[in-house]
Amino acid sequence: QQVEAEVVTFSVPSYACQRRTTLENHNTVLTDALSLLAENAELSDEDGRGVAFRRAAAVLRSLPEPVTDMKQLRGLPCLGDHSLRVIKDILEDGASREFESTKQSERFKALKVLTGIFGVGSRTADRWIREGIHTLQQLRDSGQSLNRAQQAGLEHYDDLNRPLTAAEAEAVGEIVERAVVSVLPGAQITLTGGFRRGKLTGHDVDFLITHPDEGREEGLMSKVVSWLESQGFLLYQKTTRNSYLESKDGPARPPANMDRFERCFSIFKLTMEERRGTEQPENGERNPNPAEDTLSVGARSGSQTDENTPPQSQVPADERRHRVSGEDGGQEEAKPAAHKPWRAVRVDLVVSPISQFAFALLGWTGSKLFERELRRWAGHEKAMSLSSHALYDNTQVNTSQSVFRHFIAALSFCSVKIL
Ligand code: ATP
Ligand code: MN
Ligand code: MN
Numbered sequence: 001q002q003v004e005a006e007v008v009t010f011s012v013p014s015y016a017c018q019r020r021t022t023l024e025n026h027n028t029v030l031t032d033a034l035s036l037l038a039e040n041a042e043l044s045d046e047d048g049r050g051v052a053f054r055r056a057a058a059v060l061r062s063l064p065e066p067v068t069d070m071k072q073l074r075g076l077p078c079l080g081d082h083s084l085r086v087i088k089d090i091l092e093d094g095a096s097r098e099f100e101s102t103k104q105s106e107r108f109k110a111l112k113v114l115t116g117i118f119g120v121g122s123r124t125a126d127r128w129i130r131e132g133i134h135t136l137q138q139l140r141d142s143g144q145s146l147n148r149a150q151q152a153g154l155e156h157y158d159d160l161n162r163p164l165t166a167a168e169a170e171a172v173g174e175i176v177e178r179a180v181v182s183v184l185p186g187a188q189i190t191l192t193g194g195f196r197r198g199k200l201t202g203h204d205v206d207f208l209i210t211h212p213d214e215g216r217e218e219g220l221m222s223k224v225v226s227w228l229e230s231q232g233f234l235l236y237q238k239t240t241r242n243s244y245l246e247s248k249d250g251p252a253r254p255p256a257n258m259d260r261f262e263r264c265f266s267i268f269k270l271t272m273e274e275r276r277g278t279e280q281p282e283n284g285e286r287n288p289n290p291a292e293d294t295l296s297v298g299a300r301s302g303s304q305t306d307e308n309t310p311p312q313s314q315v316p317a318d319e320r321r322h323r324v325s326g327e328d329g330g331q332e333e334a335k336p337a338a339h340k341p342w343r344a345v346r347v348d349l350v351v352s353p354i355s356q357f358a359f360a361l362l363g364w365t366g367s368k369l370f371e372r373e374l375r376r377w378a379g380h381e382k383a384m385s386l387s388s389h390a391l392y393d394n395t396q397v398n399t400s401q402s403v404f405r406h407f408i409a410a411l412s413f414c415s416v417k418i419l
Contacts, residue, residue: 007071010063014077016373019062027060033099040102043111043122054369056083110134116161119149152236156344163201171274172205183223187211192364204346210357221262221351237266259388264349271342356389363388
């Protein structure tokens with residue numbers, strides 16, 4: 001009876017966009033398990049199941065304290081039978097067999113390694129696995145033809161799988177700012193994605209670019225890209241006018257979360273010099289590897305030399321072997337190459353006209369689940385369609401003005417800050 005009385009129950013709104021979720025997670029064991037199962041589902045093209053696990057993980061992440069008893073979960077939204085089973089196994093037996101066996105499965109490990117290559121999606125990885133390719137070395141030896149993105153992804157595999165710090169994101173931001181200001185004074189850049197949400201690390205750095213005068217942003221991306229290229233900052237870039245034309249080896253119908261903005265998916269070459277430019281000396285954490293930093297002298301001159309060098313040839317054969325064996329050994333974290341005075345960084349650039357800027361900013365701030373839930377909430381609860389371009393009232397023809405007022409009012413319910 002006393003135990004019963006001590007059980008804390010939580011109250012959580014059902015849409016992720018209605019919750020205030022801090023970076024502080026009191027249930028990492030549970031959310032790690034559910035996130036891995038979500039990832040496995042997504043990599044197996046079971047998107048529905050993936051979303052279910054993501055929703056369940058998000059609910060647990062929003063809780064103010066650790067869950068210790070299944071009774072605490074009574075009445076919580078988004079916890080389906082499958083997720084509850086996983087949670088129960090962990091709470092009562094200390095481990096979930098499904099989580100452990102998925103994590104250890106050869107197929108999951110191979111999917112992780114192969115989709116860890118920039119430019120490789122779950123379908124390509126699946127095809128390779130069916131052909132017996134499970135590791136980077138097997139891929140290199142297989143003679144599979146790789147597109148330009150995949151070649152760059154394979155070449156910079158370790159860098160691109162090593163989390164970026166906020167300091168590195170800031171350094172990239174300064175470069176993008178210089179590029180944008182040089183080609184169009186008055187244009188503005190805004191950090192989006194995970195770093196805008198305050199995440200401490202990320203897999204890439206995302207920026208939204210606009211100009212306060214509608215129309216001035218036209219043609220901006222190609223100028224920015226040319227500037228970056230001329231300065232030796234780009235290892236790879238692909239600019240797309242329209243995402244609907246993009247997905248040759250992706251799904252035939254683009255996912256609902258795709259937008260039509262001009263965008264550039266790129267890989268930057270970030271030198272130690274650029275990274276140090278933003279470092280704050282009092283913060284020791286930002287420079288975890290002092291030996292690496294001392295190698296930065298003359299980094300920039302090196303960065304200018306290999307613009308036209310084909311992929312692969314920049315990396316000595318022995319280093320390639322080393323990196324591959326490290327990966328095959330199943331190491332979680334790639335070791336930084338201490339002798340290399342730069343690192344590759346994934347950067348996403350998006351250009352939006354100022355009239356759509358608020359929607360673009362909201363759409364590119366993420367997280368992916370938050371965006372999905374916000375759109376679901378708009379549709380189901382408010383009869384509106386939200387995209388990265390606009391908000392439409394599904395029930396009537398409205399002026400954009402009144403819809404926008406609605407929109408701002410709506411956002412005040414979902415702990416979103418824009419502008
Ligand atoms: P990470 O640290 O892993 O980069 P993130 O939240 O920044 O985390 P991203 O993959 O960079 O993740 O995506 C950021 C946001 O940009 C997503 O939440 C999504 O809403 C938006 N986004 C990403 N790709 C596209 C796309 N192709 N079309 C439209 N929006 C996209
Ligand atoms: Mn990102
Ligand atoms: Mn991104």
